[in-house]
Amino acid sequence: MRQLITAAQLLPGPAGQQIEDGALLLEEDTIVAVGPRIDVEAHAGERVRRSHFPNHTILPGLINCHVHLALDAGSDPLENYLATDDDDLLLGMTGRAQQAARSGITTLRDLGDRRGLAFRLRDAIARGDLRGPRILAAGSPLTIPRGHCHFFGGEVSGEREIRQHIHDMAERGADVIKVMASGGHITPDSPPMWATQFSADELRIIAEEAANVGLPVAAHAHGSDAIAAAVDAGVSTIEHCTWLQNGGGGYDQRDDVAKRMASQGIYACIAWPPDWRGFMDRLGPERAEKIVERFLWMDELGIRLIPGTDAGLRDTRFDDYVNALELYAHVGFSNGRIIEMATVTSAEALGVGDSVGQLLPGYSADIVVVEGDPLLNLSSLSQIELVLVKGEYMAGSGTASKSFDA
Numbered sequence: 001m002r003q004l005i006t007a008a009q010l011l012p013g014p015a016g017q018q019i020e021d022g023a024l025l026l027e028e029d030t031i032v033a034v035g036p037r038i039d040v041e042a043h044a045g046e047r048v049r050r051s052h053f054p055n056h057t058i059l060p061g062l063i064n065c066h067v068h069l070a071l072d073a074g075s076d077p078l079e080n081y082l083a084t085d086d087d088d089l090l091l092g093m094t095g096r097a098q099q100a101a102r103s104g105i106t107t108l109r110d111l112g113d114r115r116g117l118a119f120r121l122r123d124a125i126a127r128g129d130l131r132g133p134r135i136l137a138a139g140s141p142l143t144i145p146r147g148h149c150h151f152f153g154g155e156v157s158g159e160r161e162i163r164q165h166i167h168d169m170a171e172r173g174a175d176v177i178k179v180m181a182s183g184g185h186i187t188p189d190s191p192p193m194w195a196t197q198f199s200a201d202e203l204r205i206i207a208e209e210a211a212n213v214g215l216p217v218a219a220h221a222h223g224s225d226a227i228a229a230a231v232d233a234g235v236s237t238i239e240h241c242t243w244l245q246n247g248g249g250g251y252d253q254r255d256d257v258a259k260r261m262a263s264q265g266i267y268a269c270i271a272w273p274p275d276w277r278g279f280m281d282r283l284g285p286e287r288a289e290k291i292v293e294r295f296l297w298m299d300e301l302g303i304r305l306i307p308g309t310d311a312g313l314r315d316t317r318f319d320d321y322v323n324a325l326e327l328y329a330h331v332g333f334s335n336g337r338i339i340e341m342a343t344v345t346s347a348e349a350l351g352v353g354d355s356v357g358q359l360l361p362g363y364s365a366d367i368v369v370v371e372g373d374p375l376l377n378l379s380s381l382s383q384i385e386l387v388l389v390k391g392e393y394m395a396g397s398g399t400a401s402k403s404f405d406a
């Protein structure tokens with residue numbers, strides 16, 4: 001049966017677009033019509049299920065571009081991960097994916113787990129065995145022996161192993177190839193964050209082999225050398241993109257690399273957690289200000305920023321996206337722009353922009369209804385009234401009490 005959802009406001013996705021007294025007409029898993037209520041109602045026909053949300057906003061489901069479902073977001077995710085067998089881990093991942101979906105995240109990109117568990121979860125949801133968000137998954141990220149996140153099972157050494165691993169991931173159904181181009185901070189005895197793990201040649205081989213199997217590359221890179229090598233290799237997204245100088249201790253913002261990154265259309269997925277304020281406090285006001293300036297520098301040079309949270313890491317929950325998004329309000333972006341980043345821009349970056357991330361006829365019925373106006377108050381994104389993924393009810397109190405069949 002068709003479904004007509006009406007609300008005080010509808011945001012199709014792109015910044016600057018808003019429809020007062022808006023409506024959305026759905027048929028099964030697809031959006032059929034979008035626009036002012038008076039127009040859409042005229043098309044709705046007789047047999048339609050109606051839901052009206054008088055003080056609410058309809059918008060596209062949110063996209064979190066960087067999570068790790070295999071990590072439990074507790075006080076010691078790594079210990080828990082290592083102590084949990086695959087069956088129990090998959091159950092935990094299922095719960096966390098559903099938690100994300102109930103909070104309005106209808107698409108998430110998982111950038112590292114083990115033995116293809118996220119592929120299995122993705123496929124079970126796609127088959128309809130489980131309800132949950134749309135998942136794009138990388139599987140085991142390429143890393144060097146004992147390198148950053150080696151516990152995900154993606155250690156490779158030399159060209160042959162690199163190409164073999166990428167083939168394995170593609171065969172198992174990876175949506176993206178993830179590479180740990182630099183060190184990180186959660187793996188004991190691995191290279192420091194600023195250090196480059198793969199040579200420029202190896203990164204080129206990774207991008208080439210990924211292209212051979214038709215997949216984009218997401219490169220984790222904190223150090224400026226690793227960022228430069230990833231840009232030269234032609235990856236799709238750079239995760240974190242911290243611009244740490246060689247040897248650590250400061251930043252090394254390179255205009256030439258940033259400009260090439262922008263002109264090649266490579267996205268920066270910042271992946272800062274909801275508790276970014278605590279992080280800024282620990283750095284102190286001077287360094288915190290430098291970070292804000294770095295975001296603005298990337299933006300001004302034309303690098304497209306996409307949000308993520310690294311959910312799964314310590315105290316980084318899957319259902320607290322709004323606090324993470326407030327980082328961009330702190331940087332100075334408008335709420336409309338932030339919503340665009342978490343919907344339209346993220347969908348484009350993930351290669352699903354032709355069916356997800358906007359409210360347009362023909363697009364997937366991935367929809368969130370929130371109380372209030374997120375353009376005025378971003379925290380209204382946490383006042384969830386309804387979440388649909390491909391037209392399937394995920395969360396909310398709205399439909400049962402406010403809908404009626406006509």
Ligand SMILES: [Zn+2]
Pocket residue numbers: 066067068111112310
């Ligand atoms: Zn990560």
